[in-house]
Amino acid sequence: xxxxxxxxxxxxxxxxxxxxxxxxxxxxxxxxxxxxxxxxxxxxxxxxxxxxxxxxxxxxxxxxxxxxxxxxxxxxxxxxxxxxxxxxxxxxxxxxxxxxxxxxxxxxx
Numbered sequence: 001x002x003x004x005x006x007x008x009x010x011x012x013x014x015x016x017x018x019x020x021x022x023x024x025x026x027x028x029x030x031x032x033x034x035x036x037x038x039x040x041x042x043x044x045x046x047x048x049x050x051x052x053x054x055x056x057x058x059x060x061x062x063x064x065x066x067x068x069x070x071x072x073x074x075x076x077x078x079x080x081x082x083x084x085x086x087x088x089x090x091x092x093x094x095x096x097x098x099x100x101x102x103x104x105x106x107x108x109x
Contacts, residue, residue, distance in 0.1 A: 013068040014084070014108035016098060017043070022055035025075060033077060034058065036065060039105025043067070046079040052093040064096050064108055 017036040025031035030048045032055060045065065066082045073079070087093035 011068075012066060014064055015067045015104075016062060016102055016106045016108070017065050017104050018060065018062045019058045022053075022058040024050060024055065025077065028075060031075065032058070034083070036063070036081070036083075037104050038065070038067060039103065043080045044078060045081045045083055046074040046077050047083050047085075049083075049085065049093050049095070052087070053095070061095065062098050062101060062104070064098070 015038050017038040019034050020037050020042065021033075021035035023033050025033050025046060028050070030050050032047055032050045032053070034045045034047055036043045036045055043065070064084045066084070069080075069082050071078055071080050084096040085093050086096065
């Protein structure tokens with residue numbers, strides 16, 4: 001495992017957000033287009049979690065995102081952040097969530 005020093009780590013801005021919309025990405029079996037409310041704005045994130053989650057079960061979930069990740073086009077669709085998840089296989093992904101409802105946009109410490 002490669003390590004990073006604290007100065008590099010503290011550049012990563014993780015925030016809480018609520019999924020307000022979720023839909024499949026056309027012509028993809030694995031990608032979902034998510035709209036995440038992080039209080040100051042709504043972010044679009046493209047995530048490869050469709051084999052683990054149906055769009056309807058995601059709406060309302062409060063998750064953790066990397067908010068300051070450089071935007072990237074995935075299948076021609078702009079993704080503005082990354083959600084945090086874990087899993088041993090592509091179809092066994094588990095989203096990292098908060099254990100109590102909290103405000104959107106809070107910095108993860």
